[in-house]
Amino acid sequence: MTGVQTNKPLEILVIDDEAPVREVMADMLAYGGENIGLIVNVTTAEDGRVGVDLYTKRLTNQPFGAVITDLNMPNLDGNEVVKRIKELSSKTPVYIVTGYEPNAQYIEKKERIDQLAPDGVIEKPFTMAKVQNTLREITSKICGTGAPLPQQPQS
Secondary structure, three states, X not given: OOOOOOOOOEEXXXXXXXXXXXXXXXXXXXXXXXXXXXXXXXXXXXXXXXHHXXXXXXXXXXXXXXXXXXXXXXXXXXXXXXXXXXXXXXXXXXXXXXXXXOOHHHHHHHHXXXXXXXXXXXXXXXXXXXXXXXXXXXXXXXXXXXOOOOOOOOO
């Protein structure tokens, strides 16, 4: 095992309206964290509104260390999730998950993402290497080092 060693679990909120995607991401975060020396606890929410409500409820007693949200969802999309989470806690790393759509709609969405400045974008399909690199980035941001932790090649 290489990477970050910590005794404190990293609490991550995963927000996605597609149950299979939520489950796969949760499993990959837990397994990927284990492989780089992190304990990762994942809580999931089925849409942006539920996710922001859950984040808000846990903010004072057991805050999430990071949020990973889908871009396209009903009720509250990923851009609005980023905006609201950053208003509640600007230091919480928030990542957007999106699929690549090579068209004008994708370009418009990308511009909106860039304006909100999430901490990162995870493009589908995501791989274990991408998930582990995201965990390293999150840990680096939380630890306040400002320098990314060593990354593994993405596949």
